Amino acid sequence: MTDVVFDHVTKVYPGPALAVEDLSLEVGDGEFLILVGPSGCGKTTALRMVAGLEKISDGTISVGDQVINDVPPKDRDIAMVFQNYALYPHMTVEKNLGFALRQRKTPKVELDQRVHSMAELLGLEELMKRRPGQLSGGQRQRVAMGRALVREPKVFLLDEPLSNLDAKLRVQMRAELKRLHQRLEITTIYVTHDQVEAMTLGDRIAVMSAGRLQQLGAPQDVYDHPANVFVAGFIGSPPMNLLQGVVRDGHVEAGDLTFARAGLQGGEVVVGIRPEGLRPVGEADPGPGLAVKVDVVEPLGDEVLVHGSVAARDAGVQIEPEEATLLVQTSDRAAMTVRLEPTMRPSEGSTLHLHVDPKTVHLFDASTGAAI
């Protein structure tokens, strides 16, 4: 069993600056966990604490049954891929791949055999005698992964490994990573700010913001049931539309949208609508709707994104600063993004009447940001 357990882990940098606050989280044996969040949210710090590159200020991290707070990095049997790869520039690919095994005094025959089978797995055989300076970005990335995986670590850590690759290579490496994990079944923690990687790669994702864990769950669950306004605005591309609203007499009102929702107390709320939760009003499609004034149309081939605005009400909602940026709203208009079928092409400046299925609308408490 090589599960990784964060137990009330806190990291305070001298300053003092709180990087990670009371993080409790369990990564199962062989699981692929994604730590996702905006930059500065503490995800990389959390990863570096597992690797032993940062001291843990409070709480414990265990790998398997062992608390590793005071175990030096070299004895943790953890491998890590760095954002900039950190390949040893003065060593050939072969030497880079074998470095960790040589540190462990692996017999020469076994070392050669493992290095070469890893090179074969990642398609690096032709490059064994080259130095990192002579490799392309994608090749360096592969060497970095090979170097980490060759010693079959208990835990595999990746710190935004794909962020330096171009878009095409990133998609390719993403699939390769997933295949690799299915084959090797090593407990993996993967840090990213890219929520496409978060959605596609992980068994579960942990959304972090401002040093705190916001939500932990399967990607689809997090997408379908965001725990709070932050997660709602962060997961999903384009992000969820958020409107200030109010609950009155069992009805939710937000701008010109009104629908009934049972069992709600009156008060201020934030209304969240996914871009795909809006459909053009058909003939037999009465019910609650929104009038979107179209500003920009982005045809993407398989879909059309419409950026526009809707009528809104200024409820004077007080929201924490980090979440305030999610609500792009002036006194009477709020930004709204809509995802449409590729055949639709509304003209810019026109008004689009859209139907909203009340069942797909997310409601959040305006004062706490938590989902209702």
Added chain:
Amino acid sequence: MSLKHDVRATGAILPTRRTDDLRGEIGMVEKPRGRWLPFSPWHFVLMPAAIIMLVPLLWVVVTSLETLAQTQHFPPILWPGSFQWSNYPRAWSSVPFGTWFLNTIIVTVAVVISNLLFCSLAAYGFARIRFFGKTVAYFFLLATLMIPIQVVLIPTFLIVKQMHLIDTLGALIVPNLANVFGIFLLTQFFRTLPIELEEAARIDGASRLKVLFRIVLPLSLPALATLAVIQFLWTWNDFLWPLVTIFNDSHFTLQLGLMNFQGSHVNDTNLLMAGNVMSMLPMLILFIAAQRYFVRGIATQGLKG
């Protein structure tokens, strides 16, 4: 975006220079230069300066090939006509030149190697390890650079005397095993190395010392070569400290020994210069051999490009 614009943005149609001419100039902005000269006009300043720098050296070589009478002639004779090559074997055999040469090599090699080792260890500590009082210790260490050697000459002499090293080669080696300048130079260089490389090595199972010897030092060859050359120069040319601590001429270094040609009763300038030329040769060779290390480091090649 038009195709034409595209091409220009990639620099593919730069008119006069091929792309491989631009290697090593990335990030440099060079003003376009008129082509009325095949070289920069600065050469008109640099060339006379270079000649002025070379004159003393040439004079040493010329004097070493003159007769004693020619060296004492005024105005100086700059072209002796016939060269006295025999000055060299005479200088070598009239004094224990071979012994002094050997002594100097022993002292210099020992000091250079120990400096590379000890300065690296100290510098790595200052550059990368967190410990109590580091900033203060580093400050005081650097402050000692401001103290002239004349001030510490006598205390150092007394310490060396207590160690019973006076009039031995040990007196020349032990006080110079490490020096502050070397620690400073390497600390600053180590700080410029990407820390991820060291973190990666530590995760890969390397201890601090292994990180230093397997990762940091191989990437610091330019700085180590610089330190080695500077230390070689200092030790090879040191005169004052050997003069104070060495009395027996079997323990002389070259610089001390060369004094033998220039005393109150003898003044064999031509032999002195022949000895000088011979003592300079190893340094010239070293400079030519180590020159490439000054040009460019390789430390950043493993990172994203």
